[in-house]
Amino acid sequence: MIIRYFQIFAILVVLSLCGQRVSAQVPHDQPTAEQKLMKGIELFEKELYGSAIQLFDEIVLYHKRVGFNDISADAEFYAAISALQLDNQDAEYRIVNFIKRNPESPRIQRACFFMGQYKYDEQEWESAVYWFGRVERYRLERQERSEYYFKQGYAWLMLEEEEKANKLFYELLDFPESDYYGPGVYYYSHIEYTRGNYETALKGFKALKEDPTFSPIVPYYMAHIYFLQQKYDKVISYVPTIINEVTPKRKAEMQRMLGNAWFKQANYDSARVYLEKYKESTDNFKRYDLYQLAYSYYQTGAYEKAANNFSLITSKQDSLSQNANYHMAASYLKQGDKKNAHLAFGSASRMSFNDKIKEDALFNYAKLTYELSFAPFDETIRIFHSYLDQYDNSDRSDMIYNYLVDVYMTSKNYRRALESIDKIKQKNRQVTNALQKVAFYRGIELYNNLKYADAIAMFDKSLGAGGNDAQLISLARYWKAECLFREKKYDQAIQHYKQYLTTPGAYSTSYYNLTNYNVAYSFFKQAEYNAASIWFRKYIDNADSAITRILYDATVRLGDSYFVQRKYNQALLAYKDATKIPVEENDYAIFQQGFTAGVLHNYKQKIDVLIPLTTRESSLLADDALFETGQAYIQLNKPAQGIAQFEKLIREYPRSNYMKKSHLQAGLMYFNMGDNEKAADHFKYLIEHHKGSDEYGEALVALKNIYLDQNKVDEYFSYAKKLNINISSNEQDSLLYLSAEKAYLNGEAEHSRELFNEYLTRFADGQFTLKAHFYLAQSLFNDENLDKAIPHYKYVIKQPLNSFTETALYNLATIYRDKSNASKAWEYYSRLEPIASNKRMLMESRVGQMRAAIKLEDYKKVEKAASQILITEKLPEEIAREARFNKARALEKLGRNTEALVQYRLVAQNLQTPQGAESKYAVARLEYEAGKTALAENEIQNFIKNGTPHQYWLGKSFLLLARIYQESGKAFQAKAYLQSIIDNYAIKDDGIIKEAEERLAEITTSEDVKFETGKDADLELEFDRNSKVDTTQLK
Structure with a gap:
């Protein structure tokens, strides 16, 4: 552009030089300044800028000497422009210097204009607008002016001054012949488009429809403008005519616009066609596009697709998410999927952007929660109350209250249900019935969790609710009595059991006859055996023969009640009846039948009954049976058979509590039979291994008698001396011990401890040392002086197995358990297990081992102890549950997950217990x-x-x-x-x-x-401020 302007300008300069009077003489053989200037312009026109600059600089230098300023200014001007053309480093300096030195030159305007062009080409936008700003545009030619408007406008646009830019682009509307017309109209229209002046923008874009540079993008703008003007009919008619001519990216956006337009026209079949195509062809879809596609699916019956697409746009907390959740719920309902509909309604109800949607969603959420029985955290009650609190004037209020009452009646979160019912001020019959039921089941829940006092309060609440369910009234009384029984409040338990029996509706419950058994047991626990026998008989006479375990136990306890009252014949019949009941274990009934026969002096019957029991190696009563049959043979004057039973017991049950007695009885039988050697062996065993036991003293006397009969008194003294037995002090030993024991048995704890300590000080190895240590330990233990009790218990367990070993081990284990010394507790519980004399103590030892092993995190021991517990007979339900749960956890810790799952599943059958709930999760x-x-x-x-x-x-x-x-x-x-x-x-x-x-x-x-x-694609086109139209070819 600069060259063209200078061609015109050069002609003018030459013409002016021809008429100029030369004011200085130059040699005839040298070219004049005018000739040099003409030559320089000739070189300039031929674009030989370097040579031209050389001539122009010579002119400037010469004229500085001689003072020809006009020619010098022209040369300086041409030299600066040539430097611009060469992009020389000094070009800008030359221009600026020219302007400074020639402030009156008419060429300054043109110098600024050319400088503006130069800065525009260099993309130095601030400098460009500065130089263009110094130009008086109306002194420019028309074509120059169009370039001026465009380039200055574009520079302002690059500086984000859209207002200034747009005013300049607007001027180009009057230059349709200019090469800058197309770009100028484009930028002007685009800016108007971004400002929302769509009609103005549309007019401009239409003017470019035939422009080869901009015609490809014009239809795209027009389509967008029609869409933004909400002229959906025009979008629908216009876009299909251009959609196949645009780029793939633009095509996706055209499909999007068509889908949106059809959606706005409520033509959902067409909308889904184009929106599906759009979704398939791009990853840059917006949430609202997905909403339109999902809603179109919903309206056209494609509910599964609708739900899937709605689910993708619910991440934000906004009105779109609320609407999407609501219609997703409706889509799920159409598919019959209430569970997912329930979740979606819940999500919609938590948002408040559209209150109408919120209300309907909340109602449906509550309704589906009720219908699905989905209330793990008691949502149903809370949601219904939330609805009533927010929409108390709703037409649905009555319906909600009806639902609410039903919820109370069926709620499994009884605690929360009670809290909710208590908030209702005016309770009608439905509510009081619900309260009666919910309080009752909350009581059962607490009972199952061993919280008996809290359970009683709930049963009282149920009884006082005013409900009219007679059976619930009777059951509440029954379970209240059960709680009192568990708390060992037997008198109160009996009272409430009897109330239950006389309550209308009680007879039809499954607990009616069982209550006779419970009343009997309450009397039995209080040693009121006559009353107990009456009630046990009531239960037995009305019992279902299928309930064998309880029937067996009731029959045995009936026998026990008769036995304690010395009604031995009735006791014998009861025990005999018990042996006929088909239960897994009837050892106790058999033993008691035989034992009672012995009390009635029917020793043969006793032997016949007990002999089979002596061969049951797994029975805890086998050793008892052996001892009693031995005793029966003695009564029948069959000492040899009796001795055989005693010695069998000694061989097979060395840890039995009857072992010492069997030694003593065998020794006495041998002595009576005249076999003093064998008798002495048995007595010496007791003397040497069980000092301090009751049998020890009797054995010592019996051994002395043997030596006296044989006239071997010296041998007796010698034997006693060898064992450090002080025969002369025995009487004093006995008197001091007996006084201490008497004080202990009379409850004189402190005095007895003084006497036991005195005894142990004086007779550290006396014949009652074992007993003294044990009773002293017991006294200290009962007064919770545990640290002092420990050494005495330890003395007891260090002695050979004796009648106190079991209790001493148990109490030591208990002490260390309470001291949180799990290692010691486990040691003593484990030593207790093999000598446990009854099932209760056996269970205590195993449970203690398990709990101690848990604290030790020794999972092999936990698993072993728990397994042993689970094979214990007549195991209380809560202990069985605890053992199975701990076994499962131990197996999991040991990496035996398959086995652990089996145990967890069994525990998880009762979710009302904490172990059951944790197991279900596990x-x-x-x-x-x-x-x-x-x-x-x-x-x-x-x-x-x-x-x-x-x-x-x-x-x-x-x-x-x-x-x-x-x-x-x-x-x-x-x-x-x-x-x-x-x-x-x-x-x-x-x-x-x-x-x-x-x-x-x-x-x-x-x-x-x-x-x-x-x-994130948008319906509006984004303008890239860093891009510019290629104007290098514009002339």
Whole structure:
């Protein structure tokens, strides 16, 4: 552009030089300044700028000497412009210097204009607008002016001064012949487009429809403008005519516009066609586009696709998410999927952007919660109350109240249900009936968790509710009596059992006859044996023969009651009846039958009954039976047979409590038979191994008599001396011990301890040393002086097995358990197990071992002890549950997950207990860890359906279910379950809510990223300020 202008300008300069009078003489053989200037311009026109600059600089230098300023200014001007053309480093300096030195030159305007062009080409926008700003545009030619408007406008645009730029681009509308007209109109129209002046922009873009540079993009702008003007008919008619001519990227956007336009026209079939094409051809879709596609699916009956697409746009808290959740719920309902509909309605109800949607969603959420029995955190009651609080004037209020009463009647979270019912001020008959039922079941729940006092309060609440369910009234009285029995308040228990029996509706319950048994046991526990026998007989006479375990126990206890009253014949018949009842173990009944026969002096019958029991090696009463048959043979004057029984017991049951007595009885029998040597062997065993026992003293006397009969007194003294037996002090030994024992038995604890200590000081190795240590330990133990009791118990257990070993071991184990010394506790519990004399003590030893091993984190020992507990007969339900649960945990710790699952499943059958709830979660967790996510999900859904009062494990299960859904691509379901925890979980500080919030944020963030990867396409075109139209070819 600069060259063309200078061609014109050079002609003018030459013409002016021809008429100029030369004021200085030059040699005739040298060219004049004018000739040099003409030559320089000639070189300039030929674009030989370097040579031209050389001539122009010579002119400037010469004229500085002689003072020809006009020619010098022209040469200086041409030299600066030549430098610009060569992009020399001194070009800008030359221009600036020219302007400074020639302030009056008419060429300054043109110098500024050329400088502006130069800075424009260099993209130095601030400098460009500076130099253009110094130009008086109306002194420019028309073509120069169009260039001036465009380039200055473009520079301002690059400086983000759209207002200034647009005014200059607007001027170009009057230059249709200019090469800058097209770019200028384009930028002007684009700016108007971005400002929302669509009609003005449209007019400009239409003017460019035939422009070869801009015609490819003009239809795209026009389509967008029609869309933004909401002229959907024009979009629908115009876009199809151009859609196949645009680029693939533009085609996707055209499809999007068509889909949107059809959607706005409520033509959902056409909308889904184009929106589907758009979704298939790009990853840069917006949430609202997905909403339109999902809604089009919904309106055209494609409910599964609708739900899937709605679920993708619910990550944000906005009106779009609320609407999407609501219609997703409707889509699920159309498919009959109430579970997912319930979750979606819940999500919609938590947002308040559209109150109409919120109300309807909240109602449907509550209704589906009720219908699905989905209330793990008691959502149903809370949601119904929330609805009533927010929409108390709703037409649905009556319906809600009816639902609410039904919920109270069926709620499994009885504690929360009670809290809710208590808030109702005016309780009608439906509510009082609900209160009666809910309080009753809350009482049962507390009873199962061994909280008997709290359970009693609930049964009283049920009884005082004013409900009209007679059977519930009777049952509340029954279970209140059960609680009192468990608390050992037997008189009160009897009173309430009897009230239950006389309550209308009691007879039709399954507990009616069982109550006779319970009353009998209450009397039995208080040693009121006559009353007990009457009530046991009532139970037996009305018992269902199928309930063999209780019938057996009642019959045995009837026998016991008769026996204690010395009604031996009746006792014998009762025990005999008990042996006929088909139970797994009837050892006790057999033994008592034989023993009672002996009391009645029917020794042959006693032997006949007991002999079979002596061969039952697994029976805890086999050693008892052996001893009693031995005693019976003695009574029948059959000492040899009696001795055989005693010696069999000694051989086969060396740890039996009857072992010492068997030695004594065998020794006495041998002595009576004249076999003094064998008699002495038995007596010496007792003297040497069981000093301090009752049998020790008798053995010592019997041995002395043997030596006296044989006239071997010296040998007796010699034997006694060898064993450090002080024969002369025995009487003093006995008197001091007996006085201490008498004080102990009379309850004079402190005095007895003084006497026992005195005895042990004086007779450290006396014949009653063992007893003194034991009774002193017992006295200290009973007064909770445990540290002082320990050494005395330890003395007892160091002695050979004796009648005190069992109690001493048990009490030592108890002391160390309470001291949290698990290692010592386990040691003594484990030593107790092999010598346990009855099933209760056997169970105590095994349970103690298990609990101590848990604290020691020795899972092999835990598993072993728990397994032993589970094979113990007549195991209380709560102990069996604890053992099975601990066995499961131990197996899991040992890496035997398959076996652990078996145990966990058994414990999880009762979700009302804490172990059952934790086990249910453990089953799901182990299935998940094994990759069996479908099984894990089923376990959790079953857990949710059945409910539990133990929220923590249900909360953990919800978190696990959310993880399963998240990992399987079901983000909506995952978020819904996490939100359910946040909204409904009652415990605020156990970490469940915090984890749910963190996980929900994590999922939401990951969903947001999906819409942020790459450019988020918009209906509006973005203007790239760093781009510019190529104007290098514009003339």
